[in-house]
């Protein structure tokens with residue numbers, strides 16, 4: 001990210017209780033993002049209709065505005081939404097443009113999602129709540145229905161503002177996924193729709209796009225962007241576009257290869273300030289699907305070496321492009337471990353709608369289930385967990401801004417565990433996740449990260465213990481549950497763990513629910529004189 005974007009706005013972003021006019025990288029690092037697919041989040045009428053997943057289901061900006069409590073209630077303070085521009089009107093052999101990625105007219109907001117006023121109202125309501133808005137933008141292509149006879153016959157005059165063939169690369173199909181000239185200049189997925197590939201290296205296109213993004217960001221007070229298919233436009237375009245926008249951006253670079261990813265966040269010249277972290281995504285998935293955590297540990301170390309700033313990457317385990325986590329293994333406990341990593345690891349947490357409801361859809365469009373099928377259940381276990389995790393993260397940031405400044409220390413990355421310590425030594429947040437699943441056995445292990453005699457609390461079970469002479473806590477592992485420890489003193493003045501019990505071995509007879517442990521804790525807290533922590 002260029003330093004011009006970093007000056008000034010940092011202080012503004014952190015101190016305003018409303019919103020920051022230009023939310024930069026530093027400001028975004030403290031945020032936690034909930035990804036919304038507009039057509040599938042909530043309808044204006046609140047209706048819980050059945051719909052076909054290839055077609056419009058009827059979600060709108062107004063529907064989302066009406067349901068922000070659901071998102072804020074989980075502790076998210078930013079949302080990422082589908083592209084906002086008008087798409088093609090037709091149904092195609094690959095469905096309707098319910099997802100918003102098939103732009104036709106960049107000068108008009110998508111009437112399927114609402115009016116200009118509806119979008120402004122959404123932003124106003126977000127900013128009132130001190131929440132940020134990240135908008136997905138498509139710069140790689142414009143779309144037109146296509147009868148599958150190549151080369152596609154495209155009526156360029158239908159596109160706005162790119163209403164002429166001269167703004168586009170001539171047709172070729174992307175066939176060489178290792179050859180950047182090929183995957184940047186040719187057209188993606190020519191089937192059902194022709195994704196006419198915009199010539200982003202042309203100065204005229206740069207002029208039109210930079211003007212467009214400045215207008216869009218200022219008209220709607222947008223705080224950040226996700227740049228769709230960033231890997232498929234030429235390198236030089238990206239920093240110009242981001243700079244013109246004046247806000248932070250994630251650029252989608254779909255690769256699990258460290259050099260290919262970190263090239264975009266080069267230590268001497270950034271092409272993009274941040275990217276969704278596909279480097280962690282693959283080994284994290286692998287760890288819960290038959291593999292161990294060793295590769296996750298290695299990948300992270302490589303990324304810290306090669307990328308300019310891994311803290312500006314977006315940590316995720318689900319998005320609208322990948323099969324749901326639970327479509328591979330629907331054990332709820334491993335989903336809790338994955339969610340713990342997403343919110344507590346380095347980087348900007350990004351949770352995709354439905355993840356908190358343990359949705360199980362596979363490949364697109366099955367992974368785009370309407371959220372209303374969950375009845376927006378705020379007692380769902382992963383909803384409640386996200387709430388706790390976001391509180392703990394926010395509290396750590398508030399207690400010590402240094403929490404966000406350094407990458408965490410990997411304590412354990414072995415067959416069954418990944419443990420890290422994050423934040424300054426006197427205010428560390430330590431977590432251990434495991435892939436043992438709900439069938440996991442009970443055992444104890446030592447986990448460091450604290451100081452001699454520190455009193456700590458494991459915040460999911462709300463159980464306290466004391467660190468030994470080496471600063472290690474005794475982790476009472478059981479039923480595959482994740483663990484997160486913070487210093488007890490860090491919880492003062494918060495509503496995290498109002499009732500604290502004393503940690504001890506878990507029974508082998510299955511999961512000890514956090515609720516059960518907490519109510520037992522009322523007694524223990526009184527006995528041990530820790531009642532002062534009952535807030």
Ligand SMILES: *[C@@H]1O[C@H](CO)[C@@H](O)[C@H](O)[C@H]1NC(C)=O
Nearest residue numbers: 001002267268269270308309
């Ligand atoms: C690298 O990241 C730091 C911290 O986010 C930032 O200040 C700096 O500008 C980045 N470097 C480049 C070359 O963009």
Ligand SMILES: *[C@@H]1O[C@H](CO)[C@@H](O)[C@H](O)[C@H]1NC(C)=O
Nearest residue numbers: 150173174175176189190191
């Ligand atoms: C485009 O290329 C892909 C391979 O990358 C191939 O599967 C597909 O059939 C091609 N489509 C057309 C229309 O040529």
Ligand SMILES: *[C@@H]1O[C@H](CO)[C@@H](O)[C@H](O)[C@H]1NC(C)=O
Nearest residue numbers: 172176179180181182185186
């Ligand atoms: C890469 O793709 C471009 C565009 O399709 C092509 O002209 C070029 O020959 C390819 N390069 C290699 C090394 O295959």
Ligand SMILES: *[C@@H]1O[C@H](CO)[C@@H](O)[C@H](O)[C@H]1NC(C)=O
Nearest residue numbers: 262263264266267268269306
């Ligand atoms: C970063 O950019 C410099 C200058 O353009 C280049 O020499 C270097 O190889 C790049 N590093 C990476 C990791 O791509």
Ligand SMILES: *[C@@H]1O[C@H](CO)[C@@H](O)[C@H](O)[C@H]1NC(C)=O
Nearest residue numbers: 287288289290291292415435
């Ligand atoms: C956890 O990792 C171990 C070691 O690689 C593996 O045998 C086991 O299947 C993994 N567990 C799950 C639920 O994938």
